[in-house]
Amino acid sequence: MISKNIVIPSSYHQKPISADYRFNNSDNQKKPLIIFVHGFKGFKDWGVFNLMADAFANKGFVFLKLNLSHNGTTLDSPTYHDDLEAFGNNNFSIELNDLKDVIDYCSNGSDETLSKAIDTNQIHLMGHSRGGGLVLLKAREDERISKVVTLAAISDLTQRWPQSFLDEWREKGVQHIPNSRTGQQMPLYVQLYDDVLNNMERLSIPDSVKQMKQPLLAFHGTEDETLPVNMAHDIKSWKPETELIIYEGANHVFGAAHPWEKDELPDLFKDIVEKSSEFLR
Template sequence: MIKNENLSIKGKHNKPIMMDFSYVSNKTRKPIVIFCHGYKGFKDWGAWNLVAEMFAKAGFFFVKFNFSHNGGTKEQPIDFPDLEAFGNNTFIIELDDLENVLDLITASSFKHKNEVDSTKITLIGHSRGGGIATIKATEDHRVNKLITWASVCDYKNRFPKGETLKQWKEDGVMFVENGRTKQQMPHYFQFYTSFVDNENRLTIKKAVKNIKVPHLIIHGTKDPTVSVKEAKEIHSWNDKSELFLVEDANHVFGAKHPWETEILPHHLLEIVEKSMQFAIL
């Protein structure tokens, strides 16, 4: 029987990190998989809960969490009631959040320590979360494997340039519409300055070249959000990486929010099976 447990931990940046665990409780130490959501994402988006259950059934201890400044709250973790937090997010905050999660899971005081094998940790990052997972896999010796789903290959080129950048600096804030919720979601200019101040650390290409663990790159060939060319770029920077392209798959591998059936879309099922096979070896 799969156990699903929710938990809130204190983050480094004055916001809680909402997380959950999915596993079969049998006092057997299991390889850990930690899932990092992407931009305008959250841990309970779409079919992610079904993904967690599949990993749990296959013998993993599956962890997913909301980045502390993703715009969700403890009371309302789905969607984005806290747009002020969203606007103040940075890549550094997300890296710190992931470190907090790793610290919890690997601590000797972790209450599920008899259910986890902290020497076997795989990070999975989707979209923007793929970059965060990649950087952390390079930095943190506790991470043993890296899997990216539809990951971006560069953060810098996603920032506005020229007059748009100048206007953002003058206004102090730039708004992006959420196509699903129709919210006007703010980005304060400190998001850009934080990147500039930490550009060396936040350059995904540099991280990929320094990866010392097995690295699986998964991408859909019909991704309209992050081009499949980005997956090929990432693969070219690490000749020991494995590239797995999913024909005709989109950015979320056929899922959507809300996801109202108990069956995964076939593209998402395909990448979950591939990811489990990679993580267990």
């Protein structure tokens, strides 16, 4: 197994994008690439994501996962939100631009080891939660993407907040979101809402799903406490040929947790790897 940590420069701002990739090079064949995007308050090494990356590598893929530049982690602290100012100044446009930089990096030969390993005609996107929404948006923008897989994806970025929340947000300029795991109060500056208002066309997941040309596989759980399962059914209604897999009783993280102390994936993640591998081939 070849595994490497990398730092990808941004074309749009000064903050770097940290990532890692891994693959099994025993056959010296070029392999499909999966680029994985974490969700809100997430990071690339959360919970089971390293085990998932190993599993996909053993299935014959190059698996790359990234920390979005403004997710609040730093190069020195990749698993903790040390930079809350960056977190508060994050927005969906920044994340989409980050994803473009990652795809460019993988496609243009910036990393010799990666360049020799991947088949650039098979670049796939996978995302969890908000990251699932991002990969749906990016697929419409980027014809280099072959297929898309979402895990408990958000279906709409523009209707997430009640009016009372928006009015208070505008008045104060910031809202704080508790992180139950760390106890942090994480700021969201009103520029996030302004980004949605100013980029409605680019940030419309319904329109993107209707227009995207790539095949789509979507996973969701019936007991998702964060993003209700009807979001998956909405996505299916916008793109009827979507392969939709609903897990009865599954929560937002499909039985995983952070930290994850076991040395193997939860059963649902094992199934996600199996079904995704079949789909992406």
